[in-house]
Amino acid sequence: xxxxxxxxxxxxxxxxxxxxxxxxxxxxxxxxxxxxxxxxxxxxxxxxxxxxxxxxxxxxxxxxxxxxxxxxxxxxxxxxxxxxxxxxxxxxxxxxxxxxxxxxxxxxxxxxxxxxxxxxx
Numbered sequence: 263x264x265x266x267x268x269x270x271x272x273x274x275x276x277x278x279x280x281x282x283x284x285x286x287x288x289x290x291x292x293x294x295x296x297x298x299x300x301x302x303x304x305x306x307x308x309x310x311x312x313x314x315x316x317x318x319x320x321x322x323x324x325x326x327x328x329x330x331x332x333x334x335x336x337x338x339x340x341x342x343x344x345x346x347x348x349x350x351x352x353x354x355x356x357x358x359x360x361x362x363x364x365x366x367x368x369x370x371x372x373x374x375x376x377x378x379x380x381x382x383x
Contacts, residue, residue, distance in 0.1 A: 296320055298359035302351045309345060309352050319360060326357035 290299050295316035297303060310319060313336075324332065330353060336342035345352060 298355075300355055300359065302355040305348055305351055306355050309348055313340070313342070319356070323360055323362045324356070325361060326353055329353055329356040329360075 291297065292299060292303060292307075295307060295311065297306065297316050297319065300306075306319075307316075310316070333342065333345065333349070333353075337344070
């Protein structure tokens with residue numbers, strides 16, 4: 263009986279819950295961090311989230327060169343270690359999933375054919 267109840271609950275969920283490694287994920291983001299799923303995700307989590315929240319990644323959009331500049335800044339100012347051979351895959355991940363895009367920076371299209379009217383007091 264409990265098994266049928268659990269199956270009914272899992273089927274009624276809006277998003278499918280998938281188990282990947284030890285972390286549950288919803289759609290294409292890691293449910294624990296909110297970061298985009300990718301083969302390099304565990305590497306990014308290991309290198310980045312030990313010092314700061316994944317929200318710091320999620321709230322920014324930079325080009326590959328800008329991400330590299332941020333890494334160098336953290337190395338100079340916050341004693342971030344040398345990423346060594348992991349630097350390229352970390353940058354690949356960041357440039358792929360957190361690069362600037364038009365929708366992230368643009369406003370909605372201007373209104374067209376609007377009939378304005380005067381407000382009465």
